[in-house]
Amino acid sequence: MKKILVVAEHRKGEIRPVTFEMLNLSSSIPGETTCVILGKDIGGMAEEISKKADRVIMVQHDSLENFNSELYWVALEEIIKEENPDIIALGHTAMGMELAPFISERIDAPLATDIVKIEEVNGKIHVHKYVFSNKILAELELRDSDTYVITIRQGEFKEEIDDKNGEIEERSFTPPGSISKRFIEYVEPEEVGVDISKADIIVSVGRGIEDEGNIELAEELAEALNGVVAGSRPVIDSGWLPKERQVGISGKTVKPKLYLALGISGAFQHIVGMKDSELIIAINRDPEAPIFQVAHYGVVGDIFDVVPELIERLKKG
């Protein structure tokens, strides 16, 4: 039995779903889960987590209200020392990316990030993760260690475990005298134009649209389908569509009746935001594009050949 220490993720009073996915790890690696939750006024969340964890360690302090890797480490260092876990798990998220490498360096533990699978092979820990722009996978063997630090890809560890109703223990926390990183405030997106998460039909464009001038083509198609235009990260990064049109982890999650992906390669950050669409059709020149892993229909071809034909046919009715 391995001891798995899960660092709970929550923001603005809500547990983030990746927390429960980490607690599902005990179905991949037989083990006992201890979930650490740090924050302010977190009793309710600790209760909820305790249903799925063998134990919950709760640390409450005003200074822990918003995530700060420096303060989190001060609280976690003591707990890690006492618990001596085999695996420390975080999400491959804005929080986990900020904290996991730091922990691994401080305790000199092997680190594996963005993993989609973990297993024990002949007494060694093996992890699997996507590499080369999500096109292929790598299986890595971690060197022998008392403790391993991992971050898991969201949406991959879905195999649910039975209810556990673990005990909740509370620990005290004394913040350090000075810190070198301070949380100032949250920055909320401006909501102005179209809310793509409410659309039934989305024509979504990616890097393959090549140029700002070609967005018009997508707009024409969206109009013919009575839908809206959205985009993946490279299109938003280039400023060709406003941020509110971004589909993915850092943008919006959408579940339309039709998601038509034009020239979108399908980074996981994008796929998380659209994989539950009722019908996904992807057109891409690259037959290896990961978007074809989630699409219902795929076309390997040039959007500039197919889309004009499609618009013409739709206009004819």
Place this chain on the structure above:
Amino acid sequence: MNIIVCVKETPLAESEVIISKDEKSVDRDALTLGINEWDKYALEEAIRIKEEHGGSVTVIYAGQSEDVLWESLAMGADEAVRIDTETSFDGRSTARVLADVIKNRDHDLILTGLMSSDTGNAQVGVLIASILGIPYATIVTDVRVENGKVVVERELEGGTGERLELEMPCLLTIQSGINEPRYVSIMGIKRAKRKEIEVLSADKLDEYASLVRLYRPPVSLAEMIEGSPSDVAEKLVEIFKERGLI
């Protein structure tokens, strides 16, 4: 303001990835290589900060090719350093090699890309900061240097961000889209080649993670539509009709 930027050479997203017979590497000849996308944004940000506040930009790269360094110099970096070593999927050994060089150089600010497209780790930046013992922030989408401090915006999930203040020196891992990296011409790269690249050696380090094999994901379940663009369009319209979408 002395700024250090770590860059890496990675395949462009559109590159064809062919796994070698022994499943331990990919065919390099099939790849189109360039500066890792996130690193390019980091370098552009460093050059902009230098243009506003003065100082210098030093680019550091661990690997065998010098192309990314010529391109970095052409973009506006002042100095380029190549550490003559091979990097792997193990972010730790890469970070140690880089930190070892950085610690002996003046630095107020270190910028790295959020991640590299080949390993997809998002480890090296934070590891360097942890080794050097300096504050850091990841997934940075805005940087302002004010009164000896750095105020950054970090990207969180769902369109939300957060603003943080850090003491200097510090390290930031830069998210794509933070700026618009400047265009570099072939002539610009030619001119850059008049500059010198400093080459340093590094000891081979023990790895914390070693590659067992590379493999392809399960075959896609998508039904592929083939034919001329007109055939494809016809089939798509049929599907739309069947589903009552039009």
